[in-house]
Amino acid sequence: MKITIRSVAQEAGVSIATVSKVINHTGKISEKTKKKVFIAMEKLNYKPDAAAASLRGKRTKLIGLLVPDISNPFYSEIARSIEDRSHEIGLNVMMCNTDNDVKKEKTYLSLLTSQRVDGVVVASAFRSTNLLEEMINKGVPSVLIASEIPSLSMNTVTVDDYKGGYLATSYLLSLGHKKIGIISEDVRSNTPRLTAYKDTIQEAQLPIRDEYIIKTEATIQKGYESAKQLLSLNDKPTAIFACNDLLAAGVIQAAKEANLNLPEDLSIVGFDNTVLSTTTSPMLTTVSQPIKEMGAKVVDLLLQEMEESKPHKERLLLSPELVIRQSTARL
Amino acid sequence: MKITIRSVAQEAGVSIATVSKVINHTGKISEKTKKKVFIAMEKLNYKPDAAAASLRGKRTKLIGLLVPDISNPFYSEIARSIEDRSHEIGLNVMMCNTDNDVKKEKTYLSLLTSQRVDGVVVASAFRSTNLLEEMINKGVPSVLIASEIPSLSMNTVTVDDYKGGYLATSYLLSLGHKKIGIISEDVRSNTPRLTAYKDTIQEAQLPIRDEYIIKTEATIQKGYESAKQLLSLNDKPTAIFACNDLLAAGVIQAAKEANLNLPEDLSIVGFDNTVLSTTTSPMLTTVSQPIKEMGAKVVDLLLQEMEESKPHKERLLLSPELVIRQSTARL
């Protein structure tokens, strides 16, 4: 026999309307009645049916989270911080891995719509901008984290990628490196990092060399392959800026395989400061993103949007920091 | 104006029952009518309301996933494989991090009940056995992955932890090590690993030394601290079996800090074969769990349970394999 609001009402000797009111803290109910209801709920181990409530127009308290790949430590750490904050304020998270694949993006967005999520946070590069736009137009509050889509007006939390790129590049420069390679991922967030790299090199009156610039996907394997390519150049770089830690881990592998001494023969800077950066050897000098803070902030922004959508969107740019460990050395 | 099944019916010039039937592929509908309905749905961009359907008794197609901590690479990899398989068969995943905390376990289980999940997969150590039991008694299909709860009758997929422990220990023994320390996590899955360690040592006619056995939590930091403790012993071990990769990464850090040459001065074996095991230096010799397979299998088991609960539960024990890399050497 299923326990519904009716069972509770009966047990407590009140009407279902009364029970509903005590559950939702709406209307005015005497303390005595409240107590009776609570006792009945407890006794029957009653759990309100979220579906029914949602049908009746109540919020679902569900938000969707789109990440490219949860098994990438950066995203799993982001996901963790988003979830923690969400649960703190009574929101629940449904997570989907898009693999930056347009088809999956579409499927999941449609799924989330069907689930009537109250909002969605997009951590994914998100190829299909138009779908997202549609979602927003339909009135589903949406926020972006660790990725930007300039054409869309939505609340966004990112690290200052340009500054991060600057930090990494200028630090390498300050160490005396003049031949600096860069391995970046072909997603929006990496563009400012790359731009900063170029700008900083040029400011130092150094040439930009196309063969030093590689775009690829964010896996250890790709980092490894890209580094191999860079290291096989005749005039090979003395330092590599890998635009995320996964890539950097791959670079380290390739360098070791080539019997290079690290960091003497090759300086490496990563980006993200994930768990990986302390397990590699040498430990990774990397640009740190304040993941916990970003996650919490983006949820707060989403909540704000859910309560009352403001026409004026925020774009929060948090400052990255360079964490110097052992993968970098003076030339 | 909200798009409901009624809007579609009107647009297509049919009844809502007909629309429902074409959505659910039930009953017999002429091709012509189907087409009309599809066109209407497309035009209005209609998405069925999952809540309403669920209320009417339809499955929610939602499953809950309980992990201790998604930012632990092992669990994020598990989560990924579970999600992939789930989405393949049309199930969606709601993820919760329990931190092995009884209070969170309770909150989330209650939440999942409210969301009317069709099933739950528990990857967590799960302290509150009674709550889980309650859930099962209520008829919510539940399965266990990478953890066992012998007292509960439920479908389970694990790696053969005992065999894993045996593999690790006997390999170390075969390398000539006689003084082998072990750092294990205080969760159920680690018990067989520890038992295997003890059995194997005893079989080799070697003594079991209490000071070589440490129980702690699964973090790099704890691995580091535990290793320090082990290495400060007068008669310190020449090999350490860390019961997961995170712990092993910490051991490596401690060993380096103590200026030990790896693997000559200290052999280290991990467990899990996560992304970490290839980024450490030396790369980690570790016991590999077939994560992809386990995730897929557990979802299939859950699905089976959802379709038709069998009184006889399965307990699937997959074989681990020892992956030999560079963190181990002959004494």
Add this chain to the structure above:
DNA sequence: CTGAAAGCGCTAACAG
């Protein structure tokens, strides 16, 4: 302060 009653969007008989 409390209860009766009207649906939310959808599915599943049942009737035609």
Add this chain to the structure above:
DNA sequence: CTGTTAGCGCTTTCAG
């Protein structure tokens, strides 16, 4: 083959 209709469990006026 297609339509009518009765609720699923809950929230929300509106009366009492």
